[in-house]
Amino acid sequence: MSTLLAGIDFDAPSEEVARLLIGVTLLVDGIGGRIVETEAYDREDPASHAFSGPTARNASMFGPAAHAYVYRSYGIHWCLNFVCREAGHGAGVLIRAIEPVQGLDAMRARRGLMDARLLCSGPGRVCQALAVTREHNGLSLAAPPFELLPRAGDVDVVAGPRIGISKAMDVPWRFGLRGSPHLSKPFRT
DNA sequence: CTTAGGATCGCCT
């Protein structure tokens, strides 16, 4: 079985989906841009919300693939994930940064900021710029307000350790577009 | 340039 969207099989392992998502365009209500940074999380992963099994918060992570898992971070920010694998597995990809392309003015207004480099360079910033909230949790990525467009050409993907976690620090499941100025942090290479 | 603190929700022990 496979859940195809934007040329990606979302039933694949999250580290594979995370790598393939680099260069894909993400729009929410027509506003967004190119994904330049992702992180993979899996059920067998001490750093993952899914590690300790389903809860009210992470329920959509155990739902069908190619759906959104949105959670509140530090009680303040929203963070957007794409669910992977078959329903019930509990895997996902955190969208950490995008290169703003569509709706720059709307994003600037929502973020209260002019600098394009800082508009979407972090998981909380992405959700603020694209106006993603709890209301998007559990929604399919194959239908409005979401839109995923396949990447145009080849991309140069870098991998490294994930950010902001205290477990499984050695797992290189952070992926990025090499040299992009829109990353939340540069990769050391 | 690096570090420190505050904001404040949901789940954990």
Added chain:
DNA sequence: GGCGATCCTAAGC
């Protein structure tokens, strides 16, 4: 009560 898959601002070197 503690601790995050964070971000912003301010202060220090």
